[in-house]
Amino acid sequence: MGHLTIKHVRAFVLRGGGADYHDQADGHWIDDHIATPMSKYPEYRQSRRSFGINVLGTLVVEIEASDGTVGFAVTTGGEPAAYIVEKHLARFIEGARVTDLEKIWDQMYQSTLYYGRKGLVINTISGVDLALWDLLGKVRQEPVHQLLGGAVRDELQFYATGARPDLAQKMGFIGGKMPLHHGPSEGEEGLRKNLEQLATMRERVGPDFWLMLDCWMSLDLNYATKLAIGAHEHGLKWIEEALSPDDYWGYAALRDNVPKGMLVTTGEHEATRWGFRMLLEMGCCDIIQPDVGWCGGLTELVKISALADAHNALVVPHGSSVYSYHFVATRHNSPFAEFLMMAPKADEVVPMFHPQLLGEPVPVNGRMRLSALDKPGFGVDLNPDCQLHRPYNR
Ligand SMILES: C[C@H](O)[C@H](O)CC(=O)C(=O)O
Numbered sequence: 001m002g003h004l005t006i007k008h009v010r011a012f013v014l015r016g017g018g019a020d021y022h023d024q025a026d027g028h029w030i031d032d033h034i035a036t037p038m039s040k041y042p043e044y045r046q047s048r049r050s051f052g053i054n055v056l057g058t059l060v061v062e063i064e065a066s067d068g069t070v071g072f073a074v075t076t077g078g079e080p081a082a083y084i085v086e087k088h089l090a091r092f093i094e095g096a097r098v099t100d101l102e103k104i105w106d107q108m109y110q111s112t113l114y115y116g117r118k119g120l121v122i123n124t125i126s127g128v129d130l131a132l133w134d135l136l137g138k139v140r141q142e143p144v145h146q147l148l149g150g151a152v153r154d155e156l157q158f159y160a161t162g163a164r165p166d167l168a169q170k171m172g173f174i175g176g177k178m179p180l181h182h183g184p185s186e187g188e189e190g191l192r193k194n195l196e197q198l199a200t201m202r203e204r205v206g207p208d209f210w211l212m213l214d215c216w217m218s219l220d221l222n223y224a225t226k227l228a229i230g231a232h233e234h235g236l237k238w239i240e241e242a243l244s245p246d247d248y249w250g251y252a253a254l255r256d257n258v259p260k261g262m263l264v265t266t267g268e269h270e271a272t273r274w275g276f277r278m279l280l281e282m283g284c285c286d287i288i289q290p291d292v293g294w295c296g297g298l299t300e301l302v303k304i305s306a307l308a309d310a311h312n313a314l315v316v317p318h319g320s321s322v323y324s325y326h327f328v329a330t331r332h333n334s335p336f337a338e339f340l341m342m343a344p345k346a347d348e349v350v351p352m353f354h355p356q357l358l359g360e361p362v363p364v365n366g367r368m369r370l371s372a373l374d375k376p377g378f379g380v381d382l383n384p385d386c387q388l389h390r391p392y393n394r
Pocket residue numbers: 030034161178179214216268318319338340
């Protein structure tokens with residue numbers, strides 16, 4: 001098996017939800033006047049799709065071994081990511097051994113440094129890396145959590161992200177994270193509305209249920225500080241991604257400014273051990289939230305997580321469906337996981353990457369038994385009903 005080599009890598013593009021989970025139809029809670037860095041332009045305030053949050057679509061990477069076994073993964077990246085896989089990265093993958101994950105990662109990262117390091121290129125590298133882990137698991141007939149060293153818990157616990165933490169509470173989740181709706185350009189009135197929304201939700205869920213606010217990079221330090229102070233009386237557990245991911249200094253200051261006991265979280269748009277080193281060494285946050293499909297994949301996340309552990313920081317991956325479930329099961333410093341509510345009204349549990357994956361497990365009563373992950377690789381298949389398009393067929 002150590003001698004199995006990789007015969008082909010193929011990159012496809014898919015539209016409509018799935019790994020590009022912001023690509024949803026009208027009326028979805030995820031696109032309803034959510035504060036963003038673009039909210040200062042009134043014409044881009046109501047909808048994130050209006051400024052292009054969904055332009056990329058999903059990248060599907062398929063990797064086939066010399067014995068015909070196929071591993072695959074999905075992430076955000078679409079056509080430009082497919083170009084990078086087929087025209088650049090394929091040379092490091094085809095002909096390599098199926099066990100060569102570290103070497104392939106290093107070659108992909110080093111060879112793209114001149115135009116990569118973060119964002120789309122690292123999403124692409126993540127997609128290839130996850131497909132390699134899936135392939136290795138399928139070749140060895142073991143779930144990825146076993147390849148990672150084995151689970152440290154029998155069950156995962158989830159908080160839910162969506163517009164209705166009150167419904168999430170009834171569904172058994174341990175907490176609810178809501179999008180922030182109004183940014184600094186909507187002034188004091190917007191701030192008041194943000195706090196009213198939190199207060200209303202606190203009334204509905206009672207004093208003990210976790211409530212968090214996801215600010216999606218939309219605030220400045222002054223506004224974030226005022227929001228945190230105002231939100232304290234409503235028991236806000238954490239303030240997430242309040243500032244630009246480039247503003248490490250702002251995050252360090254925000255962590256000093258927030259009321260005692262409130263956590264500062266960020267990192268879903270951060271990448272690689274070097275990016276997370278900045279967050280950790282500068283004391284930017286209490287919880288880092290790498291997205292497994294965007295941060296460099298699982299090979300990189302293992303390194304990021306070790307670094308976080310040494311800084312006493314928790315690692316609670318952003319979204320990422322099965323890719324994060326297999327990881328969270330194996331880490332002591334990942335005590336719970338995120339579940340993104342993809343039902344348009346956030347009123348029922350549907351698979352996070354629906355409709356792209358078949359066999360994608362979901363939490364039941366806010367929990368997931370490890371046995372739901374006991375299938376080779378990441379344990380999911382591509383849904384054959386989804387229309388794959390291969391734009392750069394070599
Ligand atoms: C709800 C947020 O704006 C975003 O769509 C998802 C996110 O940042 C998260 O799940 O965290």
